[in-house]
Amino acid sequence: MKIINEPQDLIGLALKNLLTSLINENEFKKNINKWKRVIIVEIKGLYPVTIVFNNGEISIEYDERPKYHLKIIITLGAFIGIAEGNVGLISAFLKGQIKAKKIYRIFTILKFQNILFTALKKAMA
């Protein structure tokens, strides 16, 4: 279980920092051990970053890959609000603060959301 590259952009570095904090957590390990997904995260107004989960190895790349399983576009306000515990995922979706492409991959969303929420909570502790 490891992050195999060194991101060069700021959001990538922040995501690396968030995910690194989970690296020794059993639930995280279990979640991603046999998981192969390409997920794009874009903070609206900034730029997209690609996270590749590849059976326990994670890479974080600047910009977006053309082929992905899920793309999440989130406003900075919602991202910060989730970290602060003031914004819930569903309400953010309903208010259009989070948009997802390929939303039919509901399990991918749920799993990724769980990872991100746990990491954000940890960062705020």
Added chain:
Amino acid sequence: MLDVKERNVFKSIEKEKVLNELVKIFGKNNVSDKSHDLYPYSYDMTESPRHMPDFVVLPETVSEIVQLVKFCNSHEIPIVPYVSGNNVGGLTIPQHGGIMCDMGKRMKKIIKVHESNMYAILEPGVTFGQLKKVLDENYPNLKYGYAYAPPYASVVANVLLTGLTNLSCSYGGMADWINGLEVILNSGDIVRTGSCFISKEFKDDNWFVRYPIPDLTGLFVGWQGMTGIVTKCAVQLWPKKEFNTALLAIVYGSETCAELIREFGRTECCEDVSAVNLEVAKMGYGITKPKKLEKEPDYALFVSISGNTKELFDAKINYVTKVFEKIKERTKNKKLLLTNFITFAKILGKEFSQFYDLPGVLTPLYDWNGLTWVGSYANPDNLGPLMDKCYKLFKEYDIGPILYMKSMKSSHYCIFRPIVRYQKYKEEEKVKELQKKFLEVMLEYDCVPYKAPIWMTEKVKERCDPNWVKLLEKIKDTMDPNKIFNPGRWGL
């Protein structure tokens, strides 16, 4: 007039006798002429030329310094006032040798905190970290402003250099916060400036204001220790507010960043408005030469806000947000973002809290063994082109760029400071050249250098009002005819 460049420090007295005299004044444990003790005073983190002192003394009392000054004045021996040497301008390197008067070890008393009048009387060795601790623990309703300077740097030295802090958007440069000084003149006379002059005896409860008498304090501010040795300084403190936060603006474009700095400053709602280029945040991750990628923003702008009541606090945040939205709308810059800095910093990583929890050691500034800058007070209208031109110079010289900007006193003026981290000795020549280029650009835009090393003051003197220089020389001649106080600064 004596030409200091050719002076022989010990022309009227042998070095041995000087040592004996110093031991008599300070005691043998507080004097040294050993090269291993002197060496640390011979250089700093900048590219400034090195020079060894002949002695170091560690005073504890005002009367010791009086004796030192009288002795040195009669033998024309240079004295360099020193606390921790963190001025980033080579200002304490003894260009002409002589005696380092190191007040950082034994003159560290906070003589008084006057709670109702909101000032503190400090000895020169009091550090930012020390003052914060004493205030937090004993005077929770009062605060002082803190610089990005290390916590072990001197408050008084930075006050005398007109430094800048995280309260400077509200209250201006640190020299504006002086209520009064106690200074030892070349004759050994002790003089007090500000309202404390009203009594013949030293009283610690009469330092509440600097004016309306002739402002003699100015004779010691910005002079880099060339006119006398300050032994006490009364600094204004400020009421601590109950509600505090920090915002972060993420900005594309230098002109927009400059406008935000100016306009946030003018809201009169912010204690601090500072900006850096994006690469600085990456340096926080230990990346030595970070590159800005194409789609990344250009600048991060930090704003701190406080209020005594929730209503006042919220109103300030609302007003700052409104100003932000107006600029966003007018510039049609959809990519401008404003958010909570404290949360964002936590997401970025633990290291980032250091930017708002001052004083602290900002690790990116210590990653390399060389650190230097061209610091300046800048015209707020010129920030945009200054940022663009100096950023380009960083790229040209292949040095990781750090641009630091700050609104001062509601944007009456700004700070503009390109900061260079480098490998000492190895990259020194390149850095000297780059620094010269920065200065050229900055002078073209009428920036006023602060904490200026000698080479910079020479350039300033070439282009500034000659009568200003004449007056400067006249004052120095009057106050220090034997040129004993930190000789060489400003070419004097």
